Amino acid sequence: MKETLALRGGPRTVTRNFTWPVFDESDVAAITQVAQSGQWGNPDCSGLVEKFENEFASFCGSKYAIACANGSVALRLALMASGVKPGDEVIVPPYTFIATASIVVEANCVPVFVDIAPDTYNLDPNQIEAAITPRTKAIIPVHFAGQACDMDRIMAIAKKHNLTVIExxxxxxxxxxxxxxxxxxxxxxCFSFQSSKNLNAGEGGLVVTDDEALYNMMNSLRNVGRVKGGQWYEHHYLGCNYRITQFQAALLSQQLARLEEQTRVRDTNGKYLSSLLAPIDGITPLTRGHGETVHTYHIFIFRYDKSKFGGLSKKEFAEMLAAEGVPAFMGYPKPIYEQPVFQQKNFMCYALPDTVDYTRVHCPVAERACYEEAVWILQHAMLGSKEDMEQFAAAIKKIQHAVRHD
Structure with missing residues (x-):
């Protein structure tokens, strides 16, 4: 007997309503304490920003951490501090949030798009070296959806060509x-603490590094060009106020205490959900087994084949899945280079050569992911139970059965 889809008036398959962020009275108390102190901003009179920086650096196994306004700024600080010059080229993937590429333009450098691997949607190491020129100075690999890039190969390529790697x-x-x-x-x-992220303070970002010189330069750039030991109105570099508030730092310290367990739950659920979806004709979860010890599943992604779902478009499928109660949608509608800002070069980058033409860029795997394949399930859903994962799979089977018998 065919079940009526929720989008057509039937009952939802998934019974839970997933909420984000996760917080309790300890988070409220931490924010309240900052409010009552009267020390809200940064300079860090209370030491809360430095406390969180030290906690996160230790969490990552890094020597230094620089907290800043957001994840985009984190990338920009790291790139600028690395010593790039106007006109230098930076290799980036096309399937990621626009900031990965736009910060390159903001630094008066040239984004060079290299396609993603079809089984992970991460930067494809097999294609990196073909994109390197004498002007290439850095690579920004994105651990997309929380899946680790092939960092051994990327670091080996970077060492061979003397390139900076900004994760x-x-x-x-x-x-x-x-x-x-x-x-x-x-x-x-570089990390983001924007409201959708696995570690969340509404906004905020951070850079970790083991390089003391890089740390000192980023510290100056995020603090209006000031340097340690200098006067308050003494500015050595062309920085800006990219600092975070003590409210954010207090909240992030609280949230960080939950992160390890939340990551374990997401990782476990991601493995289980992959095992449930893999047998479904037309559904292919992105693969593991590329060196990741822990996958954060900020997004659970699977590849969708409409030919196995009666020709149903990816957009229609994602809408049906969301109606069934799965926090899912179709992801990016187009690769970064197809965004109007890049197609029309609507940016002030005086060092961008006239020969750079993003209308001629084509990354077939990224385009296929955007137009046809990639369906996302969001991270807060991955904090659910084993039964929730089973309902996600049941929802997909329900849609397939319904459209095949229309």
């Missing part, structure tokens, strides 16, 4: 690659 770990708080925390493997690792 975009905005999805990867607590992720582990061959025993090392993501973000701690490259020359710098």
């Amino acid at each position: 975009d770990a905005a999805h990867a708080h607590g992720g582990v690659y061959k025993g090392k925390k993501l973000g701690s493997i490259g020359h710098a690792g």
